[in-house]
Amino acid sequence: MYRIGELAQRYEVKTDTLRFYDKHGLLIPSSRSESGYRIYTEADAERLRFILRAKAIGFSLTDIAELLSIELDKSNWACADVKGVVDIKLADVEAKIAELNYFKASLQRLSDACCGGPESAEHCSILEALESNSSAVKCENQTHDHDQSHYGKNCQNRP
Amino acid sequence: MYRIGELAQRYEVKTDTLRFYDKHGLLIPSSRSESGYRIYTEADAERLRFILRAKAIGFSLTDIAELLSIELDKSNWACADVKGVVDIKLADVEAKIAELNYFKASLQRLSDACCGGPESAEHCSILEALESNSSAVKCENQTHDHDQSHYGKNCQNRP
DNA sequence: TATAACCTTAGAGTTGAATCTAAGGTCAAG
DNA sequence: CTTGACCTTAGATTCAACTCTAAGGTTATA
Numbered sequence: 001m002y003r004i005g006e007l008a009q010r011y012e013v014k015t016d017t018l019r020f021y022d023k024h025g026l027l028i029p030s031s032r033s034e035s036g037y038r039i040y041t042e043a044d045a046e047r048l049r050f051i052l053r054a055k056a057i058g059f060s061l062t063d064i065a066e067l068l069s070i071e072l073d074k075s076n077w078a079c080a081d082v083k084g085v086v087d088i089k090l091a092d093v094e095a096k097i098a099e100l101n102y103f104k105a106s107l108q109r110l111s112d113a114c115c116g117g118p119e120s121a122e123h124c125s126i127l128e129a130l131e132s133n134s135s136a137v138k139c140e141n142q143t144h145d146h147d148q149s150h151y152g153k154n155c156q157n158r159p
Numbered sequence: 160m161y162r163i164g165e166l167a168q169r170y171e172v173k174t175d176t177l178r179f180y181d182k183h184g185l186l187i188p189s190s191r192s193e194s195g196y197r198i199y200t201e202a203d204a205e206r207l208r209f210i211l212r213a214k215a216i217g218f219s220l221t222d223i224a225e226l227l228s229i230e231l232d233k234s235n236w237a238c239a240d241v242k243g244v245v246d247i248k249l250a251d252v253e254a255k256i257a258e259l260n261y262f263k264a265s266l267q268r269l270s271d272a273c274c275g276g277p278e279s280a281e282h283c284s285i286l287e288a289l290e291s292n293s294s295a296v297k298c299e300n301q302t303h304d305h306d307q308s309h310y311g312k313n314c315q316n317r318p
Numbered sequence: 319t320a321t322a323a324c325c326t327t328a329g330a331g332t333t334g335a336a337t338c339t340a341a342g343g344t345c346a347a348g
Numbered sequence: 349c350t351t352g353a354c355c356t357t358a359g360a361t362t363c364a365a366c367t368c369t370a371a372g373g374t375t376a377t378a
Binding site: 072082086087101104107131 | 249
């Protein structure tokens with residue numbers, strides 16, 4: 001039997017968060033004290049661990065609510081249902097990774113083309129790439145010239 | 160010279176979005192008509208292209224505002240400033256990718272351990288993993304047994 | 319019995335990037 | 349001269365997942 005503060009401390013969440021989970025039906029404490037304090041049982045704590053674990057794996061609270069409703073009524077669901085939730089999330093995460101890898105490549109191309117030195121940005125290849133219509137990034141040694149050796153191995157696309 | 164609707168259509172954004180960019184200082188139209196209509200010039204359109212390109216690369220509107228303020232006053236900034244913005248974003252994107260890869264691995268482990276069949280979820284290894292305290296995912300063939308050949312090459316962690 | 323540390327509630331605020339609503343003004347075509 | 353497509357504004361709403369505030373009630377300890 002825990003009060004909200006104890007449970008919060010034990011699982012390193014804010015009491016606000018537990019109240020939020022209560023209000024949204026994810027974790028409604030098994031009972032209340034006479035004065036209205038939330039009383040959490042060990043089973044409630046288990047449910048919280050389930051929530052936190054699922055959250056750590058990347059599920060949204062909506063996903064978790066779905067998982068919990070299956071969990072509470074397992075025998076009326078099939079493995080396929082559960083795996084479905086996981087696989088949708090997996091596809092989701094994979095799509096996000098692909099998108100971010102695309103961003104990363106774009107940023108890397110920009111970064112590599114720029115000397116990063118104290119020179120004026122008037123001929124900065126990053127700004128020029130953002131101004132131009134093409135997706136090509138021109139290297140800076142073609143526009144302002146300086147001793148690039150100071151600034152590391154930039155501009156991967158030089159001849 | 161474009162009115163808001165024309166510019167919006169040309170670049171496939173909503174007029175709302177352009178008004179939002181106006182209000183937030185990202186793209187203030189060069190002039191207004193007598194009746195107060197926003198009038199965008201070709202230079203404004205160019206600036207919009209800059210914004211959209213930067214957005215596609217994954218910059219937030221705040222990042223873009225910074226990039227634009229450098230762009231407008233290039234000669235008073237160094238390449239290092241510009242590259243700084245890009246490199247911070249790059250680190251950011253890399254961190255997000257790493258986190259998502261971690262999520263992906265967790266989800267993959269869960270998915271692989273579950274048969275995904277029409278069997279009752281009572282012994283579903285996904286739910287069991289979420290219930291248990293360990294991060295290990297036990298394979299289902301140890302709990303409910305069925306002809307797994309129907310459901311593909313699941314449960315990578317079997318003996 | 320007073321003080322501090324707890325607990326309660328309803329409701330507002332946060333972030334980012336729009337998107338929507340209401341109430342109204344402008345303009346070209348028929 | 350009216351219809352409909354456009355434009356204006358301020359301000360509200362959306363999404364997720366909290367986080368915070370104000371105003372007050374409870375409980376353990378000195």
